[in-house]
Amino acid sequence: xxxxxxxxxxxxxxxxxxxxxxxxxxxxxxxxxxxxxxxxxxxxxxxxxxxxxxxxxxxxxxxxxxxxxxxxxxxxxxxxxxxxxxxxxxxxxxxxxxxxxxxxxxxxxxxxxxxxxxxxxxxxxxxxxxxxxxxxxxxxxxxxxxxxxxxxxxxxxxxxxxxxxxxxxxxxxxxxxxxxxxxxxxxxxxxxxxxxxxxxxxxxxxxxxxxxxxxxxxxxxxxxxxxxxxxxxxxxxxxxxxxxxxxxxxxxxxxxxxxxx
Ligand code: GLP
Numbered sequence: 001x002x003x004x005x006x007x008x009x010x011x012x013x014x015x016x017x018x019x020x021x022x023x024x025x026x027x028x029x030x031x032x033x034x035x036x037x038x039x040x041x042x043x044x045x046x047x048x049x050x051x052x053x054x055x056x057x058x059x060x061x062x063x064x065x066x067x068x069x070x071x072x073x074x075x076x077x078x079x080x081x082x083x084x085x086x087x088x089x090x091x092x093x094x095x096x097x098x099x100x101x102x103x104x105x106x107x108x109x110x111x112x113x114x115x116x117x118x119x120x121x122x123x124x125x126x127x128x129x130x131x132x133x134x135x136x137x138x139x140x141x142x143x144x145x146x147x148x149x150x151x152x153x154x155x156x157x158x159x160x161x162x163x164x165x166x167x168x169x170x171x172x173x174x175x176x177x178x179x180x181x182x183x184x185x186x187x188x189x190x191x192x193x194x195x196x197x198x199x200x201x202x203x204x205x206x207x208x209x210x211x212x213x214x215x216x217x218x219x220x221x222x223x224x225x226x227x228x229x230x231x232x233x234x235x236x237x238x239x240x241x242x243x244x245x246x247x248x249x250x251x252x253x254x255x256x257x258x259x260x261x
Contacts, residue, residue, distance in 0.1 A: 013226065013247045015254040019214040022248045023056035026146070026210055029246075030061060031070050033144050033208075043074045045136070047145030047203070048102075049156075050079065050094045053212050054146055058102040065106045072108040078136055079115040080147075080156035081197040084125070084170060086118035092184060093118055116168070116196035125196065129168040133202060145206035149213050152176040153221050153234035157197035162235045166199035200238050209245040211236070213253040222249060223256040 016022040030046070037044040048054075064070035079094060088095035095115050103113060114135065120128045136142060147155050152174055158166060159174040172194055182188040203209070213222050225236035226247065239245050249257075 012245055013249065013254075013257070015249050015251060015257075017251065019250045020056060022212060022214060022250055023054075024060055026054075026212060026248055027057045027060035027064065029210065030057070030144065030146070031064050034070065034072070034075060037143070038071070038074050043076050043139070045139050045141065045143045046075055046077045047142040047147075047198070047206055048077050048079050048098065049146045049148050050081070050097045050101075051148040053148035053214055055101055057146070057212070061102065062105040070106075072106045075108050076112045076139060077108065077114060078132070078142060078198070080203070081195050082116040082118040083192040084116075084118050084120065084194045084196050086192050088115075088118065090118075116198075118192075118196070120196070125170045129170065129196060132198075133168045136202065142202075142206035144208045144210070145203055147203070147209060147211040147236075147239075149211060149218060149221060149225065149236050150174075150177055151180060151217060151221055153225055153236045155200070155203055155211070155236045155239070157195040158200050158203075158235040160233045160235065162200050163232050164204070164230070164238045165201050168196070168198050168202055170194055170196050200235055204238060204242055207244065209239060209242055210248060211239060211245065212248045214250045216252040216255065218249075218253040219255045222247075222253050226257065 016025065034044055065072065079098060082094045086093045090096065098115060116132055117128060149155060152160055154177060157171055157173065159171055159177060178188060178191040181191045185191045224234045228234060228237055230237040230240055
């Protein structure tokens, strides 16, 4: 695998030749973290993401499980977010997504899977969010957080306006986010208005973060996320000072970076 690394590219930004290369690299990184914990007889807490971006990572992890015996028995997972309201059985829920893209194909223990619920009663949302946060804490925090990025700079569903100290909570979805989801929901009117998402702080507390961005549609927001001063208009910008973050981009998503570094 050949990474395109120019002298001006910071070390933690890897520009890969293609989405496929980037995905293989991330899958390998995750597998190595899982195995390192297994060797110590420990569990690993993974923060997982949905969207198109991580699909090939999950595909490769499944291949590693089937062909190379990679086990997920020591994995405890926390997903970033879920639409609200949306039943887990809904074909576009993130529960379904995770089952179809990863969980149904590997040996993870079902009781180790955590995803915010999309069917929580409005009155119970706060308690649900607090206990999600507390459960992550009680397990020692997230070891490795996988992230995509929305075209408006959201991470998870931390929409523009989300502050650095935000925690797991219910959030109103931004018009760009709902617009981007309108095709798969077959009409904007069918896209849920809200979601439950881990907060920016929940994410930045992770020991390691990997953010992936592929395709030219992510070029402008990656430029802002990496090179503009940290601000709540681009929640992903709050990752800049994280002690261990890797940005994995393909060439298209990185096109505007050379102008700024
Ligand atoms: C959704 C998810 C995010 C994801 C983003 C980008 O809004 N909540 O976690 O990063 O979409 O999606 P995609 O990877 O399809 O571009």
